Amino acid sequence: MSLTENKIGSYSEKDVIFLLKDLKQANLEGRTEEREAVIQSGIHYSESLPKEKLPSQSYLSLFHESLAASKREAARLVSILSERILNQRGKNIVLVSLARAGTPVGILIKRYIAIKYGIELPHYSVSIIRGRGIDANAIKYICSMHPLSDIQFIDGWTGKGAIQRELTRSVDSLNDECNLGLKDSLAVLCDPGDCAALYGTKKDFFLPSSCLNATVSGLISRTVLNQQYISSDDFHGAKYYREWMEHDLSIYFIDEISSQFPEIIHSHPRNEIGLSKELDEPGWKGIQDVLKIQKEFKIDDTNLIKPGIGETTRVLLRRMPWKILIGERGNESLNHILMLAEERKVPVEYYEGMSYACCGIIQSVKGV
Incomplete structure (x- = not known):
């Protein structure tokens, strides 16, 4: 296997090492x-990339407002x-975040543990691709x-649970092949899909990093697995x-949230931070909601169908959305969703009773 020849990504290697070509x-x-059209015709989404663009000034202002309002939580x-x-x-673990949404969360976890316990855990970011597995x-x-x-795997949030299922398949395969003794434990900041072993909350929390692309993810694109560019010995690409370095908010985002850690550590004993109640076993309620939406629409x-704030944001930023479902009116965490939907002239419907705050539905090239 080949390591990248040069450092990739705008983060310090003290925060994370990307294993990407x-x-x-x-x-x-x-x-x-x-x-x-190509994706829906059967060509795998990981063989190409959406064309990213820098956010508008109004949308960037919304990011800053959202970050200021949510960074404490x-x-x-x-x-x-x-x-x-x-x-x-x-404590004898390596943090392995799933590029790219998992990377900022992995860095924040690494920093929190370093600040509170003085332990510098190794942290890598690797590719996992739905339908093709982990790198x-x-x-x-x-x-x-x-x-x-x-190894502790880390991601930003859960949607339908596709990444958890992909991770389980990959871990089982690697353990069979190499006897590595890996566990498929996935840690996420929010788990509205109800499918992760470790979570910060089951609620569909808006993490502001989800509303930007590369400029809040170390200037890294989403990951690619295309045999034209990736050999069997390479990491995923x-x-x-x-060229966007002057617009990069990746480290700023991390610093804004991690600046809150000292006060949280001082104010809350350890048994009040994450250990006050038993973890709920995954019930996979999210996929049940998705199947209900599939039937009704x-x-x-x-x-x-892309449920949750993070996935809905992705639909609006890089796919062809058909409509957006909103769980409740007046949810300020969805302001960026409503702004993007208005910019792209995507209809918004209110749909109560789902586990998610919102859900994005992609337009079928055959007509939905």
């Missing part, structure tokens, strides 16, 4: 409409999740570098958008 020369981006949820990880998995080369590399440590493929 930089595809800076690859021609992967396409127009949204063309890419949607985000920090509290990070503290809960971090304590639960240490309680369940111990086996990256996991084997981590295990070779840390043979006596356990991604693009590093160095007569949608052929559940892959066109």
Whole structure:
């Protein structure tokens, strides 16, 4: 397997090491409409990239307002999740975040544990792709570098649970092949899909990093697995958008939330941070809601249904949305959703009773 020749991503390597091949020369981006048609025709989404653009000034202002309003709660949820990880998995662990939504959360967990306990845990970010699995080369590399440590996988949030199922399949396969003793434990900041082993909250919390793309994720694109550019010995790939350095908010976002940690640590004993109640076993309620939506709206493929704030944001930023379902009126966490929907002229409907605050539905190229 080959390591990237140069550092990739705008984060310090003290925060995270990306195990990704930089595809800076690859021609992967396409127009949204063309890419949607290709994906729905059966070409895997990981073989191309959406064309990213910098956010408008009004949308950027909304990001800053949202971050100011939510950073205290985000920090509290990070503290809960971090304590639960240490309680369940111990301190001899390697943090492995799933690129790219999991990367900021992994960095925040690493920083919280360092501030409170003085422990500098190793932290890597690797690719996992629905339908193709986790990057086996990256996991084997981590295990070779840390043979006596356990891996804790980290992501930002859950949707339908597809990534948890993919992680379980990948872990089972790697354990069978290499006898690595991996666990498929996934830690997420919010688990509205009700499918993760470790979580900060079951509520559909708005993490402001979900409303931007590369400029809050270390200037990294979403990950790519295309045999034209990725050999069997390579890590999965991604693009590093160095040209956007002056617009990068990745470290700013981390610093704003982690600045809240000292007060949280001082104000709350450990037993009040994540250890005050038993963790609920995954009930997979989210997928039940998705199947209900699929039936009511007569949608052929559940892959066109993207539940939760994070996934709905992704639909509006890089897919062809058909409509947006909103769980309740007046939810200020959805202001950016409503702004994007208005900009793209996507209809919004109110749909009560789901586990999620909102749900994005992708337009079928065959007509929904």
